[in-house]
Amino acid sequence: MEFFxxxxxxxxxxxxxxxxxxxxxxxxFSLMGVLNFAHASFYMLGAYFAYQIxxxxxxxxxxxxxxxxxxAIGMLVERFGLRxxxxxxxxxxxxxxxxxxxxxxxxxHLVWGRAAVEYRIPPSLEGPLFMVFxxxxxxxxxxxxxxxxxxxxxxxxxxxxxxxxxxxxxALTHPQTVEALGHNVPRVFxxxxxxxxxxxxxxxxxxxxxxxTEPGMAAAVGPIIFVVVVVGGMGSLAGAFVASxxxxxxxxxxxxxxxxxxxxxxxxxxxxxxxxxxxxxxxLILRPRGLLGTRDG
Amino acid sequence: xxxxRFQPFNPGRWLLWGATAAxxxxxxxxxxxxxxxxxxxxxxxxxxxxxxxxMLLGQGGMLSFGHAVYSGLGAYFSVHVLNMIGKGTIVxxxxxxxxxxxxxxxxxxxxxxxVTTKKAGTTFAMISLGIxxxxxxxxxxxxxxxxxxxxxxxxxVVGQPFLGITFGPTIQVYYLVAFWCFVxxxxxxxxxxxxxxxxxxxxxxxxxxxxxxxxxxQKVRFLQLVLAGFFAGVSGALSCINFEIVTDENVSALRSGxxxxxxxxxxxxxxxxxILGSVVFIFFVVALSGFTQAWLLYLxxxxxxMVLYAPGGIASLIMMQLPVIRAGRLRELALPYLLALAAGxxxxxxxxxxxxxxxxxxxxxxxxxxxxxGIGFDAxxxxxxxxxxxxLAAGxxxLRFTARHVGERWGAIQNRIQGRQP
Numbered sequence: 001m002e003f004f005x006x007x008x009x010x011x012x013x014x015x016x017x018x019x020x021x022x023x024x025x026x027x028x029f030s031l032m033g034v035l036n037f038a039h040a041s042f043y044m045l046g047a048y049f050a051y052q053i054x055x056x057x058x059x060x061x062x063x064x065x066x067x068x069x070x071x072a073i074g075m076l077v078e079r080f081g082l083r084x085x086x087x088x089x090x091x092x093x094x095x096x097x098x099x100x101x102x103x104x105x106x107x108x109h110l111v112w113g114r115a116a117v118e119y120r121i122p123p124s125l126e127g128p129l130f131m132v133f134x135x136x137x138x139x140x141x142x143x144x145x146x147x148x149x150x151x152x153x154x155x156x157x158x159x160x161x162x163x164x165x166x167x168x169x170x171a172l173t174h175p176q177t178v179e180a181l182g183h184n185v186p187r188v189f190x191x192x193x194x195x196x197x198x199x200x201x202x203x204x205x206x207x208x209x210x211x212x213t214e215p216g217m218a219a220a221v222g223p224i225i226f227v228v229v230v231v232g233g234m235g236s237l238a239g240a241f242v243a244s245x246x247x248x249x250x251x252x253x254x255x256x257x258x259x260x261x262x263x264x265x266x267x268x269x270x271x272x273x274x275x276x277x278x279x280x281x282x283x284l285i286l287r288p289r290g291l292l293g294t295r296d297g
Numbered sequence: 298x299x300x301x302r303f304q305p306f307n308p309g310r311w312l313l314w315g316a317t318a319a320x321x322x323x324x325x326x327x328x329x330x331x332x333x334x335x336x337x338x339x340x341x342x343x344x345x346x347x348x349x350x351x352m353l354l355g356q357g358g359m360l361s362f363g364h365a366v367y368s369g370l371g372a373y374f375s376v377h378v379l380n381m382i383g384k385g386t387i388v389x390x391x392x393x394x395x396x397x398x399x400x401x402x403x404x405x406x407x408x409x410x411x412v413t414t415k416k417a418g419t420t421f422a423m424i425s426l427g428i429x430x431x432x433x434x435x436x437x438x439x440x441x442x443x444x445x446x447x448x449x450x451x452x453x454v455v456g457q458p459f460l461g462i463t464f465g466p467t468i469q470v471y472y473l474v475a476f477w478c479f480v481x482x483x484x485x486x487x488x489x490x491x492x493x494x495x496x497x498x499x500x501x502x503x504x505x506x507x508x509x510x511x512x513x514x515q516k517v518r519f520l521q522l523v524l525a526g527f528f529a530g531v532s533g534a535l536s537c538i539n540f541e542i543v544t545d546e547n548v549s550a551l552r553s554g555x556x557x558x559x560x561x562x563x564x565x566x567x568x569x570x571x572i573l574g575s576v577v578f579i580f581f582v583v584a585l586s587g588f589t590q591a592w593l594l595y596l597x598x599x600x601x602x603m604v605l606y607a608p609g610g611i612a613s614l615i616m617m618q619l620p621v622i623r624a625g626r627l628r629e630l631a632l633p634y635l636l637a638l639a640a641g642x643x644x645x646x647x648x649x650x651x652x653x654x655x656x657x658x659x660x661x662x663x664x665x666x667x668x669x670x671g672i673g674f675d676a677x678x679x680x681x682x683x684x685x686x687x688x689l690a691a692g693x694x695x696l697r698f699t700a701r702h703v704g705e706r707w708g709a710i711q712n713r714i715q716g717r718q719p
Contacts, residue, residue, distance in 0.1 A: 035419045081605070088608045090419060091360055095561060096604045098362075102554070102597035110591060110655050219550065223430040226423045234420060270438055277431035281412050284424065288415055 002133040007253050009132070013141050015248025016148035017210075020203040021221065022228040022240040023155065024196030030235035031172055031192050033090055034082065037097040040222030041104035042197040046070045046204025047213040048112055051119035059122035063147075067201040074197025078190045101218065108215045116214035144206050151202060168192060227280045233293020242291055247276050314483065321475040325468060334467050340579045341474035342535040343559065345481045347571035347578075349528035350556045355565035356489060357521040358501030359414075360422040363429025364529060364556050369548030370405050370432070371398030371530025372537040373442070376449045379537070383455040391453065391464055395477050395534040402530020406523035414518040417504060421518075429553050436545045448544030451537070464538065474535050481528055486568055488524065497521045555582070558600050564610025573611050591652050598648075624714045633706050637699040644692025646670065650685030 025039045046066050053062035077100065085092045121140050128136035159165040171178045171188050179185045211217070228247055232239030254275055257268040283290060324337055346368055353359040375398040381387050389397075409432075413424045436443040443449065454465045462469055488494050496517045499507045504514045537543050546552060555578065563574020581599075585592040607614055621627050650669055657667050657676040666675050674681040 029419075033419075035423065081601075084605055085608070088604075091358075092604060092608050094360060094419065094422060095557075096601065098554070098557070099597055099601040099604055102558075103594065103601060106591065106594035106597055110594065110652065111659055113659055223426055223550075227427050230420065230423050230427065266438060273434040274431060274438065277427045277434070280424070280427045281431070284412055284415060 002135060003256065005132050006135055006137070007256050008249065009137060009141065011249030011252040012245060013145045013148075013248075014252055015245035016145055016152075017203055017207050018225060018228055018248050019241050019244035020148050020151060020199055021225045022232070022244055023152075023237060024199040025225055026229055026232075026235060026237055026240045028193055028196045029229070031168065032082075032093075032189050034093045034097070034193075035090075035226075036193075036196070037094060037222070038077075038100040038104060039097075039196070039200055040218040040225060041101045042070050042074060042200035043204040043207070043221060044108060044213075044215070044218040045073065045104060046201030047119060047208025047217065048108060048117070048204075049201070050205040050208055051117050051213055054119070054122070059125075063202075063205055066205050067198040070201025070204070071194040071198030075190050075194035077197075078193035082193070083186065101222070105215055105218060112215070114215060116212050119209045119213040121209045140210060144210060147202070147206050151199065155199075164188075164191070224276055227276045230280055231283050231290055233290025236290065236292045239290055239292030247279065250275050250279065317482070318479055321479055324475075325471055331467060334471055336579060336583045338467065338471045338474050338539050339536075339583060340576055341471070341478040342532050342539060343556075343575040343579050344478050344572050345528055345532035345535070346556050347560045347563065347575045348482065348485050348568075349525045349532065350560045351565055351568075351571045352485065352488070352497075352521055352525040352528070354557070354560055355570070356494060356501065357497040357518055359417065359425075359518060359522065360419075360557075361413075361553070362422055362426035362550070362557065363409075363413075363432070363553050364425075364525075365548050365550075365552035366409065366429055366432045367402040367405055367526040367529035368398075368533035368536070369436075369543075369552065370533070371402040372533035372543045372547050373436075373449065374398060374401035374530075375534035375537045376451045376543045377442075379451045379453065379455065380449070383452055391455065391538070392462075392473060394538060395531040398530040398532075398534025398537070399527045400530065402533065403523055403527040405530075406526025410519050410522040410526065414515055414522055417500075417514070417518065426550070429548070429550055433545060433548050433550065436548055443545065444543075446545065448542050448546075450542040453538050453541055470539055474539065477531060477535055481531055482572075485528060489568060493517070493520055493524075558596065562600060562603055562610055564612030564614075566609050567612040567616060570610050570612030577611070589653065589656075591656050594652060620714060621710060624710070626710050626714070629710060630703070630706055633699065633703040637696065637703050640692055640695035640699045642692075644689055644696050647685050647687070647689025647692050650681065651689060654681060654685065 021039065021043055025036055028034055028036050028039075049066035049069050050059075050062040053065050081096055081100070082093055085096045125140045125143050127139055129139040129142045130137050157165075159169060167178060167183050167188055171183070171185055175185050178188075208217070224247065228240055228243045231247065232241070232243035251272055254268050254272040259268045260266075321341075325334055328334065328337060346364075349367075350361070350364050353361050353364065375394050378387070378389060378397045379391065379394060382389050382391065409428050413421060413428060416424060437445065453470070454463050464470055464473065496507065496512055499510075500512070500514045500517045507514055507517070533547065536547070559574040559578035560571045561574070562577055563572065564570030578596075581592060581596050585595065589595075603610060609616075618627065621630060653667065653669060654676040666673070668674070
């Protein structure tokens with residue numbers, strides 16, 4: 001029971017982090033049709049910026065400044081990169097973000113080196129929050145959940161309760177009509193892309209010190225968020241949420257189990273890195289549109 | 298591609314393929330250093346890989362991020378067969394080992410292709426990425442067959458020498474690779490001319506219409522992917538013979554990304570594009586990585602520049618010149634081209650300076666005293682930073698003007714060519 005509760009809490013906090021990443025990816029995808037390969041690179045940039053800022057002025061300013069910086073970079077990328085390749089079609093856009101991911105990883109190598117940097121949890125957030133039977137639950141995990149929940153609620157409010165949110169929602173399905181009504185749709189695209197990047201950056205700020213900040217972190221988490229988007233259903237925010245929590249729990253539970261699978265001669269924990277992809281393959285065979293997806297293909 | 302014509306004897310084509318064969322035969326006689334020979338051998342294997350990738354991306358419109366799966370698994374199966382030949386468990390000519398790799402690639406193409414080709418477009422891209430990660434994780438999970446982190450090593454000098462060929466010296470490996478590369482090139486070109494190749498084009502361009510005509514688009518994609526898996530496996534087996542080791546790097550996302558870069562840089566729209574791309578890519582990887590640690594950054598920048606300004610790749614840049622040459626007007630473009638090239642080189646020099654200085658400062662183990670283009674300086678002083686930034690800025694401004702000049706000339710010539718033949 002104790003194992004179950006601890007893993008469940010860890011799984012949910014990891015799943016929420018995944019959702020912060022996949023929500024931006026899904027929004028950008030459904031709005032612009034662009035699968036942003038560099039999305040995980042924005043996550044990495046967020047972590048590195050936060051590391052740099054927190055060593056200079058502290059963690060809490062970094063929590064605000066780093067995502068804003070990443071968002072600004074995202075907007076620049078959209079304005080001067082994506083908009084240019086847009087006329088060559090979706091494959092060119094995808095390839096552009098793919099090249100960008102390469103470039104960001106190399107830039108991180110050049111600036112911060114190849115080893116992990118010492119991006120630590122701030123002292124004020126160290127220590128146990130409460131006890132689950134005999135094990136401590138760290139404050140920082142709770143803080144991560146708090147930040148992601150606050151973020152999700154505010155996104156939901158922005159999307160449903162504000163004017164710009166309504167324009168975004170309308171532009172999802174009827175961009176031409178929205179443009180005809182006098183709204184600047186390209187600017188909406190730029191804002192959404194920057195917003196998605198900022199969300200990824202925020203996930204990097206709170207994920208970078210909970211896990212590890214190193215140049216490989218983008219390549220490690222990138223495929224997982226793609227799996228989340230496919231499993232949840234392309235372009236479905238609710239689906240991405242369900243899939244994020246599902247995959248977050250799947251991974252944390254499997255890492256904690258050391259049951260032996262006799263005929264493969266390995267433990268469940270060893271299969272952990274494979275499970276999200278197996279889930280994706282299963283979903284594709286059984287329900288090709290994804291858990292909550294509406295479009296086929 | 299031009300319209301289909303029945304030409305039992307096509308002298309131009311014979312000439313082109315003959316020249317290619319001659320090039321393969323003569324290349325090691327021209328580039329005699331062992332460094333050049335290893336590079337040529339790698340190029341040969343990579344050309345097959347990139348061409349097989351283009352069967353998906355260029356001909357079938359399938360953007361795959363996991364093509365290394367087929368070449369890598371082909372390589373793993375070949376390395377085990379090669380080791381069995383070495384132990385004397387089975388008798389099999391090393392020369393035909395690429396067939397083993399190819400069949401392995403084909404088999405896994407059937408398995409994974411069934412899942413991936415259910416979708417097209419962006420979803421296909423994401424699923425291929427997932428399959429790539431799945432296989433890579435599995436390779437590390439089962440060290441019994443895949444050798445874990447260290448990989449599986451082998452010795453290619455096994456079995457009875459055939460006509461004195463042992464595959465000990467690199468030159469013999471080169472000719473083995475060259476032979477298979479040539480055969481695969483012909484086979485893959487022939488495939489583009491078959492009904493399947495044509496239908497793959499149709500499915501790429503307009504899947505809805507292809508379906509209305511009565512073709513199952515998923516089946517066309519599936520067949521194309523299975524065949525591409527075969528050729529990728531051949532290339533994997535060749536690289537296994539060449540390097541005598543197969544590691545998890547062979548199935549990694551890095552390798553899948555590499556083949557995508559190479560194919561796109563070369564150009565996906567023409568059959569010979571990936572061949573050019575492979576030559577450029579291997580040159581980047583093998584030659585440039587010896588000079589600078591920032592080679593991946595340069596490769597990435599080059600790739601981004603191609604995506605932004607020449608999405609057809611090098612091949613389309615070459616093919617664009619053909620009508621101008623035919624009209625005898627290339628000479629008018631020579632000067633604008635040279636100016637743009639000079640401006641580009643200036644900008645590139647500035648970029649190299651800045652990047653190398655960043656790298657020197659970030660790596661604490663290196664001395665900041667460095668030299669570039671024969672000039673020695675200290676990367677920590679301000680002056681070289683200002684100098685290289687100025688060079689970069691000047692180069693970029695000049696490039697902008699010269700590129701506009703090229704564009705104007707180009708447009709004018711196009712207008713005149715088209716005006717003359719309405």
